[in-house]
Amino acid sequence: MTGRRPRIRLFRVCELDQYPDAGQRMRILSMAVLAVLIASYEGQIAPVVPLLLDDLDISLTTYGAVSATALVAGAIASMVGGRLTDTVGRVRLIVPLLMLTAGCCFLMTTVHSAGQLLAVRAVLSVVDGMAMAGTAPLVRDFSPRMGRAQAFGFWTWGPVGASFLAAAVASLTLPLFDDSWRSQFVIMGAVSLVLSVVIAFNIADLSPELRARIVQSERETLGRADHTKPTRALDLFAHRAIWAHVIGIASWLVLYVTLVVYGQTMLAESFELDAATASQIMAAFWTLNIFTLVLSGRISDRLQLRKPFCVGGTVGSVLLTAYLAGLVGRGDVSHLHIAITGALLGGVMGCAYGPWMANFSENAEDVDARLQGTAWGVFTFLTKAMGVVVLVAVPRVVESHGWRAWLIVCGCCMAVFVPASLLFRGPWRRARAAPAVTPQDTPASAATGD
Missing domain, CATH: 1.20.1250.20 (MFS general substrate transporter like domains)
Structure with a gap:
């Protein structure tokens, strides 16, 4: 019970x-x-x-x-x-x-x-x-x-x-x-x-007591924090992996927040679309994003790998952002072409985001499982802080240089995530299962209990 x-x-x-x-x-x-x-x-x-x-x-x-x-x-x-x-x-x-x-x-x-x-x-x-x-x-x-x-x-x-x-x-x-x-x-x-x-x-x-545990599965606990020691928020930032997460996701969020705040506006102004068509394209973006968030998360959990999904999704996002920037200003781009590009961008961003969240949570756990709230408070701070940056910067950059320039900025910021991910903790490849030990392989001393 x-x-x-x-x-x-x-x-x-x-x-x-x-x-x-x-x-x-x-x-x-x-x-x-x-x-x-x-x-x-x-x-x-x-x-x-x-x-x-x-x-x-x-x-x-x-x-x-x-x-x-x-x-x-x-x-x-x-x-x-x-x-x-x-x-x-x-x-x-x-x-x-x-x-x-x-x-x-x-x-x-x-x-x-x-x-x-x-x-x-x-x-x-x-x-x-x-x-x-x-x-x-x-x-x-x-x-x-x-x-x-x-x-x-x-x-x-x-x-x-x-x-x-x-x-x-x-x-x-x-x-x-x-x-x-x-x-x-x-x-x-x-x-x-x-x-x-x-x-x-x-x-x-x-x-x-339970929040202090690092739980692998319902039946397996990897460890727990030492309750004799006080929790200190600064302990998180004594580890370079946490700094890498903070810098990497702050850069990654520039494009994400831009699409949340200005997605329809950017599409309407860049490709001379009406509001309804721009909203339909953004709906395609979010639809595939939602699907890949759960699918990539499920595969990531099954393989117990995070970093390959984070990096692969981010590289794909950088390439598609550059491609979208190249389409801006062209008068021969169909609505379907833009919608497919937008949907693919949403899909690859979803592939990166869920596994990154899991990786960030696990890396923070490895420092001190009792500091999860503190770690996610930092993440929420970064999300809102990047919202401020986007609200202030986008009108100025777009007015001076256009939406293509801002998309290039977004792509460059997202690219920062890739080298930062090299400092994340966690495997790049799935560990090989240990070979089963047969009775013939068992040492005599172990078999007799000596």
Whole structure:
């Protein structure tokens, strides 16, 4: 029987004293993915930006400054949130923060000026950043290394699914509310609040003792952290592998964030597409990306190899980014040609991302299994920090040199990941199975017990 030790804080937390079986782990992992979806959905504002700008009478430049400032606040908060999940637990932090972000969505309906928009978006970014920093460590806690890359592939469905969900809900409901952008935040808040309650009653946390273990499979534990020593965040950065991960993924994220923030805009301006066609091409990108995230994760777990998938997917991404940059400005490129190129780019990026997440988690575990929250807090910080860089840099580079120049910048940044990966820990090739020992091969001393 799985042990539970309930503790009362802001709400009842089910804390497990024994590592759960596969069925219970799948239930908790599904709740973690749902939490990522909610946290990402509550931050979605892209579908209503044109309506919001008109209603508040603010320029796109002002909106960009507001978004960048809010992201800075969220980036700092994610570092704090990641560290807190290591000390107070994952669930004890995630569920109340999800409910707070739902409240921030309702608060968005009271915004009537740029200053109010900045205040509310900054608060939402802080709360959301802290919540997101706890979800990846929770996925790690309930996914042994034999299935971790696939689990992180599902985790990535949260941010991607949130973009689809926000766009779909907006397209269906805006006409019902006279194109009021405030209606979307009421819907976001209501949906998120209900789902947060569902998560609260179906999620659990591991005890600190279990979180300190390095679990290979349900029946095999590779080791555990020494509880007699205090945890220190700086211990992570005493290892060059962690620095290599930080530098490599920060560079890799430049293209990813660009496509998230400016994907449709880049396609529309580069190839003279209408908004609907640009969105269809980006949908093809995300569709294949979602598929390869899980497929590559499954194969990576089966082979217990991470680095070949990270590097192979990244090299493919660099080549396809260069190819896409070469297409920019050509007037003879068909929509199908662009869609296939975009879908392939999404596919190879997915091949790299899930296995990288597993590799980063495992390398951080090897330093100290109790610092997973801290490690993923750094990752969330980098994601938001690169969002700020992209928001600030893209308009300036594109205005001066065009989208081709920015794609070249993205390709060069992503190429930095390849040499950085040489410092990641982990094998490049699958280890050969040890030959079985037959009775004839057994030494006499071993057979007699001498």
